[in-house]
Amino acid sequence: MKLKGKVWKFGDNIDTDAIIPARYLNTSDPVELAKHVMEDADRDFPSKVKAGDLIIADSNFGCGSSREHAPIAIKAAGIQAVVAKSFARIFYRNAFNIGLPIFESDDASTKISQGDEIEIDADAGVIKNITKGETYTAKPIPPFMQELIFAGGLIEWTRKRIKAS
């Protein structure tokens, strides 16, 4: 799987209240949620972001609440993937469970700039910066998580297990 697109850059500790503020959580409709994605980090983001774009952030992306609405809003806004130095653990789980590709890479997070065009080779864990002509590597995805992705997310994985037993 190759993911190519334009980058939006964010800093450290982007919390789930910034990704999707609680005032919009009286619904879990992905389309509604996408209208407010990253709004409290950048007011104009929902109108600027285009389907196919990517998010690059620093450390601890997705800290705070367990709301799955956060990766759902990102995915529903058409953002293909998130690359960060590190992710908060519930966000990390949720992203795999719902099928939002995420990658951990110090190098990519430090060197990629706002507006750069990048291409991620998800299987190889290689991130190419087309604008700057650089290449970075992402941390390998643990085998169990790959199994989850391969099954099409946690729900599919569980469905198959139940059927098999």
Next chain:
Amino acid sequence: MTITEKILAAHSGRDKVSAGELINAKVDLILANDITAPISITEFKKIGAKTVFDKDRVAFIPDHFAPQKDIKAAEQCKMLRDFSRAYDLSLYFEVGRMGVEHALLPEQGLVVPGDLVIGADSHTCTYGALGAFSTGVGSTDVASAMATGECWFKVPESMKFIYYGKLSKWVSGKDLILHTIGDIGVDGALYRAMELEGETIRSLSMSGRLTMCNMAIEAGGKNGIIVPDDITEAYVKGRAKRPYKFYSSDSDAMYVDVKEYDCSRIPLTVSCPHLPSNTKPAAELSNVSIDQVVVGSCTNGRIEDIREAAEIIKGKKVSPNTRMIVIPATQQIYLQCVKEGLAEIFVNAEAVFSTPTCGPCLGGHMGILAKGEKAIATTNRNFVGRMGDPGSEVYLSNPAVAAASAIKGRIAVPDEVI
């Protein structure tokens, strides 16, 4: 092994687990609320399971936007009720019986020492105070566990925090945990178990322990945990709805890091906007004016917290420049407040005394901030926009500091008003 590893091993049918391993473990209790359960319900239906794994071990608690604040919230709450009826769940808590989930479940004896609990809410880590392994997961994790009774985990590395020395007057569990987060940062314990111990913890009340474990997530922790002792026994005896088991850490257990704190030197502590780790001594913040004070939440909405705030505000008035909102975390606490005359103290002080709800803690309802307004709250998060407009600010403190600040209309310490 550490207490965390022992509980995970026991629930995955193994003699031993070690940090970094991925395991599948049986859960004792699963919870979700009116924000997270709707997604769990939708996903659960996709799995095609006919029943939940155990109708007495799935707790649905509408607490965030309940009592239902608007039509959309009402629809979400109704999903919980309809599902609970259809699947015959015994642990559905209707408005009037509900409370803030992490205060309600321990109070009702529904989580017990030795349990493995998951919840679609990040503050599920609260129950570590009872010597249980509990952690927040996503709605989809909950959906899958509702069908199978199991969940996958990466066994976390453990970090030890040793607290010693006598607490100064009014300094509480809240100050200790804010101080700790200020020291290690909001990702200082990322993916890790935070094991809290030492003489100060051993003499800390269950209420203070719950407050501390509640905020483990604010340091990025997977769980907070305290080895059970006499205080735990006294708390669970008479309320535990299931048999329980005390686990403890071995003397040769592995810790990736050990931190020590002399509690006699920890001051009344406040987290300034916009991160829980942005801590300062409360006494240095007397120039910060305050528009709203909130006492409540899963962090500090227990009877001990409300008594503390009442003790400070008794016979006084909330500053004319400030509004104060007091929210007992459960119906039982609410009733206790009425019986003890605490409700009257707050009403006489011209504060609002509310029915249990998460409400303003997450900027839901019952006290939202306008642009430019500042609040001091006994809650656990002060991110941008957490309590209302992205241009508002939240300071976090213990109940005594919050009450003193209500009287002064600015951040204040109890000694200034008593």
